[in-house]
Amino acid sequence: MRTSRLVLSLMSVFVLVGLATPAYAQEAAAAASGSAAQWSIITAGFALAIAAFGAALGQGKAVASAAEAIARNPGAAGEIRGALILGLVLIESLVIYVLLISLILFFLNPFVG
């Protein structure tokens, strides 16, 4: 009895969700149709995420290698530090490019008349 009531309530929830989803989808499709602005915002978000992912990977690898090198040869710490800072700054500059492009797409959207 209790199980059948649970199944019945779950089925009703599924039916409600199934009815509601196409309605929301229609509204969203109507709002998003032909709107380049929305796509540019999505693109900006993805671009920033991918840039942050790649930069984090690269910077993590650089720092790990530098830490290992300094631990092996502490006398060369000064030169390793210089190379590490330069590498990190160059990687960071790429992320700042993407940040600026994302800010352009978010706030100064050239696709919106």
Next chain:
Amino acid sequence: MITRVARDAVVACVAIALGFALWRRNVASPLGVLGGGLLMAMSSWAIRGTVDDLVLRFQGLSRRGPEGATAGETGRKSAGFTLVKFFTRHGIVALAAYGMMVRLRLDPVGMLAGVASVAVAGAVEAIRDLRWRRLL
């Protein structure tokens, strides 16, 4: 090397700003270039401070050897402080980028060119290094 690259980046940024001023004939473009250069300077400042702290930590650990764990408490505290400083500085960079682009309405293309000044400086330094090696 870092000092030379920083000096080259400043020179490149000013040169690009002058080029933009002559090309676009307005104030927003060269200011945008300088703003982009300022963003890179702030980012470099954040990275440099963090790397300096990390290198000092690694050097200290390698000098102390396996018994370096005795300084674990203070080391952990200062590592946290280093991380807080790093993320705060990067937050400032993001806020400055927003302020320059959205509030001050600086030229976005100019800002991108200003950020590129550090890459120009790196390229100049690489070419200089190659030339010196060839002469030697």
